[in-house]
Amino acid sequence: MRKPRLLYVPFWATYVFLYTPIVVLVVMSFNAGKSPYSFDGLSLKWYGKLAGNATVAEGLVNTLIVAAGSTALATMLGTLLAVGLARHTKSRLLDGLGVLPAVLPDLVLAIGLLVFYAMVKMTLGLHSVLLAHTVFGMAFVTAVVRTRLTHSDTSLEEASRDLGATPLTTFLRVTLPQLMPGIAAGAMLAFTLSIDEFVIAFFTAAPTTPTLPIVIYSMVRFGVTPEINALATLLLAVSFTVVIVAQRMTRLTESLS
Amino acid sequence: MLQITGVSRRFGDVTALSEISLEIRQGEFFALLGPSGCGKTTLLRILAGFEAPDSGTVTLDGEDLLGQAAHRRPVNLMFQSYALFPHMTVAKNVAYGLEREKLPKAEIRERVEEVLEKVGLAAMAKRKPQQLSGGQRQRVALARAIVKRPRLLLLDEPLSALDKKVRAEMQLELKRLQNEVGITFVVVTHDQEEAMSLADRIAVFSAGKVEQVDAPVTLYERPRTPFVADFVGANNLFEGKACADGLSSDGLGVLPGLSDLEEGTSALLAVRPERLRLISLGHGPAEGESAAVAGEEAEAAEAEAGTEVEADTEVEADTEDTGSSESAVGGEVAEDVAETETSESAADGGDAEDAVAAEGAEDVEGAEDVTAAEKAEDVEGTADGGDAEDAVAAEGAEDAVAAEKAEDVEDAGDAAGAVDPVAGEGVLRGEVADVSFYGGISHISVLVAGRPVPVLVATQGATQVQAGSSVALTWAPEDGVLIPQ
Numbered sequence: 001m002r003k004p005r006l007l008y009v010p011f012w013a014t015y016v017f018l019y020t021p022i023v024v025l026v027v028m029s030f031n032a033g034k035s036p037y038s039f040d041g042l043s044l045k046w047y048g049k050l051a052g053n054a055t056v057a058e059g060l061v062n063t064l065i066v067a068a069g070s071t072a073l074a075t076m077l078g079t080l081l082a083v084g085l086a087r088h089t090k091s092r093l094l095d096g097l098g099v100l101p102a103v104l105p106d107l108v109l110a111i112g113l114l115v116f117y118a119m120v121k122m123t124l125g126l127h128s129v130l131l132a133h134t135v136f137g138m139a140f141v142t143a144v145v146r147t148r149l150t151h152s153d154t155s156l157e158e159a160s161r162d163l164g165a166t167p168l169t170t171f172l173r174v175t176l177p178q179l180m181p182g183i184a185a186g187a188m189l190a191f192t193l194s195i196d197e198f199v200i201a202f203f204t205a206a207p208t209t210p211t212l213p214i215v216i217y218s219m220v221r222f223g224v225t226p227e228i229n230a231l232a233t234l235l236l237a238v239s240f241t242v243v244i245v246a247q248r249m250t251r252l253t254e255s256l257s
Numbered sequence: 258m259l260q261i262t263g264v265s266r267r268f269g270d271v272t273a274l275s276e277i278s279l280e281i282r283q284g285e286f287f288a289l290l291g292p293s294g295c296g297k298t299t300l301l302r303i304l305a306g307f308e309a310p311d312s313g314t315v316t317l318d319g320e321d322l323l324g325q326a327a328h329r330r331p332v333n334l335m336f337q338s339y340a341l342f343p344h345m346t347v348a349k350n351v352a353y354g355l356e357r358e359k360l361p362k363a364e365i366r367e368r369v370e371e372v373l374e375k376v377g378l379a380a381m382a383k384r385k386p387q388q389l390s391g392g393q394r395q396r397v398a399l400a401r402a403i404v405k406r407p408r409l410l411l412l413d414e415p416l417s418a419l420d421k422k423v424r425a426e427m428q429l430e431l432k433r434l435q436n437e438v439g440i441t442f443v444v445v446t447h448d449q450e451e452a453m454s455l456a457d458r459i460a461v462f463s464a465g466k467v468e469q470v471d472a473p474v475t476l477y478e479r480p481r482t483p484f485v486a487d488f489v490g491a492n493n494l495f496e497g498k499a500c501a502d503g504l505s506s507d508g509l510g511v512l513p514g515l516s517d518l519e520e521g522t523s524a525l526l527a528v529r530p531e532r533l534r535l536i537s538l539g540h541g542p543a544e545g546e547s548a549a550v551a552g553e554e555a556e557a558a559e560a561e562a563g564t565e566v567e568a569d570t571e572v573e574a575d576t577e578d579t580g581s582s583e584s585a586v587g588g589e590v591a592e593d594v595a596e597t598e599t600s601e602s603a604a605d606g607g608d609a610e611d612a613v614a615a616e617g618a619e620d621v622e623g624a625e626d627v628t629a630a631e632k633a634e635d636v637e638g639t640a641d642g643g644d645a646e647d648a649v650a651a652e653g654a655e656d657a658v659a660a661e662k663a664e665d666v667e668d669a670g671d672a673a674g675a676v677d678p679v680a681g682e683g684v685l686r687g688e689v690a691d692v693s694f695y696g697g698i699s700h701i702s703v704l705v706a707g708r709p710v711p712v713l714v715a716t717q718g719a720t721q722v723q724a725g726s727s728v729a730l731t732w733a734p735e736d737g738v739l740i741p742q
Contacts, residue, residue, distance in 0.1 A: 158307055159340035161327045163354030163405065173353075177344045 022236065029229035036224055046230040056231060059215030065126055066201070066211055067194040070133035075187040077134070078141025079179065083171075085142070086149035099146065102139035109136060110203035117204065124206040132204045133197060137190030144189065148182030181249060188246050192239055258283040258441060259304075259409060264313030266299055273299040274310065275465040281409075286435050286442045288452035291462030292488070300462075301411050301445045305334040317408060328357070333407040337414040339398035341386035347397050348373070348382040354405045372404040375434070392423040399431075403438055412444040416451055428454055449489055453477070461485050477529075479738060486527040486740055493533070493712050495526040496742070503737050508707035509685060514737025525740045530715035532736035535701060536729040537722055538686070685712065685730040694719050703728055 029047075033040030050056060085095050101109060113132045122128060156178065160170040176183075198213040205211060210218070212235075219228055259281040266274040273296040281287045289297040302308040304315065306327030315322040322330060333354070341350050348369055355365040373379045376396040386394055395415070402410055415431065416424045432455060435442050446452050452459050453473040461468040461476065463484045469476060480486035486494060497506035503514030504526035514526045687705035694700070699720035702711035712730060722728065 153338060153340065155336045155338050155340040156342060158305075158327075159334075159336055159342075160353070161307075162305055162332075162334045163401070164328045164357035165353075166328060169357065174342060177342075 025229050026233050026236065028226060029233040031226050031229075034226065036226070046226040047234075050227050050230050050234075053227070055215055055219075056212070059210055059212040062126055062129075062205075062209055063195055063212040066130045066133055067191050069130045070137050070194050071187050071191040073130075073134040074137030074141050074190045075183060078138040078186060078190075079145050079183050081138065082142045082145035082149055083175065083179075086146055087154075095146075099139050099143040101136045102143055104136075106136075106197075106199040110200040113200065114203045124204060126205070126209050128204045128206075129201050129209075129211060132200045133190075133194045136197075136200070137194055140189045140193065141183070141186035144186035145179055145182045148179055152178050184249055185246055188242050192242050195238070196235065258285075258318060259443075260314075260316045261300075261304075262314045262316075264300065264303065264310045264315065266296075266303065266308065266310045272296075272465045274303075277313070277465075277467055279460055279467065279470065281441060281443060284439050284441055286432070286455055286457045287444070288456035288459045289443065289445045289462060290449055290452040290459050290489075291447065293447055295462040296465040297445045297447075297462045298413065301334070301413055301443070304409070304443070305332060305411055306330050331408045332411060333402040333405050333409075334411040334413065335398050335402045335415060337417060339386075339394050339418070341394060341397055341401070343386055345385075346382065347378065347384050347386065347389070350386065350397060351401045351404050354401060358405075368404055372400045375437070376400045376430075390423075391419050392427060395419060395427060396430075399434065403434070403440060406438075407440060410440045410442050412442060414446055414448075415444060417446070417448065424451075431455060453489075461488065463488070480527060480740060483525050483740055483742055486525060486738070491530050491713055491715070493528045493530065495528075495708075497524065497526065498522065499524045499739055499741075503734060504739060509705070512685075512737060513732065513734040514739045515734050516739035518739055518741055523742045525742055527738045527740060528732050528736055530700070530713040531698075532732050533712070533714045534731050535703075535714050535716065535720075535722060536731065538727045538729055687712065687728060687730065689722055689724050689726050689728055691724055692720060692722060703730060705730070 027039065028036065030042050030044065031039050032043035032045070081098055085098050089095070110132070113128075113135070117124065117128055156174050157170050160174040161167070165173065196213055197211075198217065201211045202214055202217075205214060216228060216231060219225070259279075261277055261279040261281075264274055264277040265272070275296075277296075277300060289300060291297045299308060303310050304322070306322075306325065309323065317331065322332070342353065345353065351369045351372060352365050355368060360368075369382075370379065373382055376399060378393060378396050378400065381389060381393060381397075386397065389397065395418070399415075412431075416427055419427060428451070431442075444452070444455060453476075456473060458470060458472055459476055460470045461484070468482045469480065469485045471479075471481075476485065476489055480489060480492075483494070486492050495504060495506045495509065495512055497504040497509075497512070498520075499505075499516050499518035499522045500511060500520055502511050503516065504512045504524060506512050506526070512526050512528075514528075516524070518524055685703075685705045687703040689701055690704045690711050691702045692699060697718065699716045699718065699722075701714040701716070701720060701722060703714060704711050714730065
């Protein structure tokens with residue numbers, strides 16, 4: 001059957017709409033000139049300038065600390081929560097509430113956390129951002145792992161117990177290896193979300209410890225410079241890498257099971 | 258060895274098990290058989306420790322089993338899905354249970370090798386389960402369970418995931434292994450063929466209750482409940498009330514059967530399709546042909562028949578009479594004709610114009626007029642027809658009753674004028690609705706007036722009865738099993 005050519009028009013139009021801004025951003029990050037409107041030849045000078053920017057460097061370090069820490073915490077807690085929800089409760093309400101922070105508006109979460117921190121008289125700083133990111137990152141990990149658990153075979157765990165393994169051994173030797181792809185996917189999701197998270201970080205960070213998105217925001221207030229384009233391009237590269245790795249991993253695990 | 262007493266389990270409103278009591282012996286191959294949802298799997302999971310009963314006790318060699326956690330029980334389960342760990346190699350899978358026992362590494366390696374050898378998978382030790390075929394996975398699952406040397410091995414639908422050919426192979430393999438390792442096997446299955454071929458004893462489950470526990474043959478030959486009669490194998494069930502001669506059925510008269518039931522008890526009469534004898538009543542084209550074909554073989558048949566009769570039954574058969582018969586006709590194959598009743602009938606039929614001896618019930622269908630019946634009554638009937646136009650010869654010398662009654666048969670043979678060769682009690686008449694042939698057996702369904710479902714008849718070999726021909730059905734009283742309702 002002949003494929004109707006006309007269908008390709010909206011298909012490609014959608015892609016153009018999606019990727020034009022990104023292509024422009026990447027191209028302009030290599031602009032030799034300073035003007036955001038005209039391309040004056042190829043140059044890497046903005047990348048060099050970026051490397052020398054102490055504020056950006058500080059923001060990047062802060063962001064990486066928050067992302068790494070919150071991902072580690074969120075992965076552990078989220079996995080345990082998912083296992084608990086899948087294996088030890090029948091409550092659909094608890095099930096839903098476990099993943100709710102993932103879909104809650106960031107603003108609600110941000111205000112809620114800020115009020116909570118004030119209530120318990122916690123000082124703001126990187127630790128407060130880290131905890132805040134753990135909350136929503138955990139919801140994503142829970143959601144991903146929970147899905148994998150519903151598709152996994154409980155008879156494997158029963159077989160393990162039948163063969164004489166204690167519940168703990170069963171969890172470590174059978175359940176966890178089965179969940180690994182889901183856990184990894186959830187962790188990557190939590191990590192990328194944390195890196196570019198702005199709203200919650202803005203509310204819960206101290207002015208002295210801004211994360212990268214906050215740094216970028218304050219730079220943009222004085223106009224978009226090619227330096228920011230370069231920074232955004234780097235972030236884009238990181239995101240792409242993560243997405244491709246995640247895809248590869250899922251394909252690998254699918255072919256195994 | 259394993260004693261299950263009064264075990265009950267409910268899920269909400271559903272009663273999965275109701276007061277189950279069973280005793281399973283040491284070294285036995287025991288099957289829990291029943292349709293899906295009958296509670297057999299729940300019982301298996303209770304034995305394995307994944308479910309707890311609401312009430313009742315389970316002891317293994319006198320020790321309480323229910324108090325122990327699943328991972329501490331000397332019981333192993335082979336899962337229906339096999340539940341092999343996909344992230345471990347075959348050897349690792351098998352070693353898993355031994356590692357949990359904290360055995361020395363050398364012993365674990367030795368035992369794993371030994372058991373893989375036993376199930377014929379030594380070469381696959383380094384493979385992952387997903388690289389194996391269904392049959393191989395099943396062997397790994399089995400190896401993983403028996404390597405622990407449990408006192409009791411539970412198998413959940415062990416063969417259901419395999420295709421037919423592999424299944425037959427594994428069936429033998431399971432039996433061999435069970436013999437070799439001497440572990441008590443309890444298998445859960447909904448497949449009666451599987452249960453019948455594997456088990457020493459079978460417990461038939463229905464709706465959370467045990468219907469009957471017996472050896473496969475007893476279960477088949479002497480079902481004790483209507484459910485078992487219906488569930489195990491094909492059966493013809495007639496409803497009615499018990500009477501002296503069998504069952505007084507609603508609308509079909511008295512059907513022969515043996516029973517110790519009190520007269521008037523409402524009961525079911527069960528007759529296996531292969532126990533029914535089919536007597537063709539139709540006049541087909543085969544009539545003349547069979548007479549002609551068989552004619553020349555008559556003498557040989559008679560001679561052999563005579564010897565057989567003397568040797569087997571010591572009845573002085575009237576073979577001489579047969580010899581004087583003008584048109585005595587032998588069956589298609591002379592050797593087959595040489596059976597007690599056949600010779601009797603042939604003898605009695607000596608005066609008859611078209612006396613025909615059939616070679617056996619299986620082949621009788623060929624000769625439309627010729628009817629073979631293996632039972633004594635039929636022989637009598639046949640003899641009655643001695644002078645009749647369509648004399649009928651019977652077969653089936655294996656029936657002792659027939660031999661005993663040989664004299665009566667002769668006497669009866671003198672009584673001339675009986676036109677209906679199959680008159681008598683316990684005989685049904687009907688029309689063949691369908692004939693199908695598979696597995697070397699002809700499956701014939703016969704519509705009988707007054708009975709909503711067809712009566713099923715199975716005969717060895719290809720039948721020549723066709724749909725639409727009218728037939729009579731008969732069976733010996735001992736083949737009719739009466740079951741209280």
